[in-house]
Amino acid sequence: MTDTHSHLHLLPEPQEALQRASGLRAILTLGTDVASSASATRYASRFANVYAAVGLHPTEASLFDSEVAASLRELAQQPRVRASGETGIDYYWDAASREEQLRVLDFQLELANDNDLAMVFHVRSQKNRDDAERDLQSWLEANKPQRFVLHAFGGDMALAESATALGGYVSFAGNLTYKKNRRLREIAGLLPLERLLVETDSPYLPPEPMRGKKNEPLFVRYTLEALANSRGLPFEEMERISDENARRLFRW
C-alpha cells in the first residue's frame, strides 16, 4: 500500500504512526509552508519508506516572498524530495487572493521543472461553486506540468477528465468511503485505472470506520478497499496497480 498524501508534522504521535505504517510501500509527506517543508525532508531522511514534498499551500500564498522562494528552492534539492507542493487553488478559506495563489502556482511549477519533481494539487471552492476547479483546470491546460496529481479528489468530472488527458493522476482520500458519496465512487469507477492513487491526507479526512479519530497513514487501507470495490477488483490487485501508479508518478 502507498499513502500518497500525509502531513506527518501534524500527527499527534508521528513516530508511533510511522512504526505502525512501516509495512507501507511508500508515504509522501507534504509541507504547507517553509517550516513544515523542512520537517518533511527530515522525516524522509529518517524513515526508509517516507518521501517529501516541499511547497506553500494555497491558503498560505500571501506569505510568498523572495525569502520563502529561496528557502523552498534550497529544500527542493534535498535527495528524498519527490514533489512540488502542496500547491493549488483554494477559495473556500478565502485566505489569499486569486493573484497571490496563481503566482505561487507558477513558482511551484518552476520548482518542479528545475528539480524534476511531480506536482501535488489541492483545489477547493466554496459550497455550490466551482471557480477554484475552473481556475486550476485553465492553469493546467495552459502550463501542462510534466507529472502531477489532483489530491483528495472531490468529484469534479471536468477537472478529472482534463487532468487525465494531460497525463495527470487522481488521488482518492477517506471521503471515498463516506456513505453519502455514492457519486464519487461512481466516478472512481470511470477514470482510467492507470491514473488512480490513494492517500489519507492525514491527520484530516479519516475514512469510514475511523471517523472522529485522527487519521494516519496506515488507514489508507480503507480507501484502497473502497476503490477496489468501485472498480470491481480484488483488494490485492487494486493495491498492486495503485502502488505501481504512485511509483511511476513519484519515481521511488
Ligand SMILES: [Zn+2]
Ligand atoms: Zn494536504
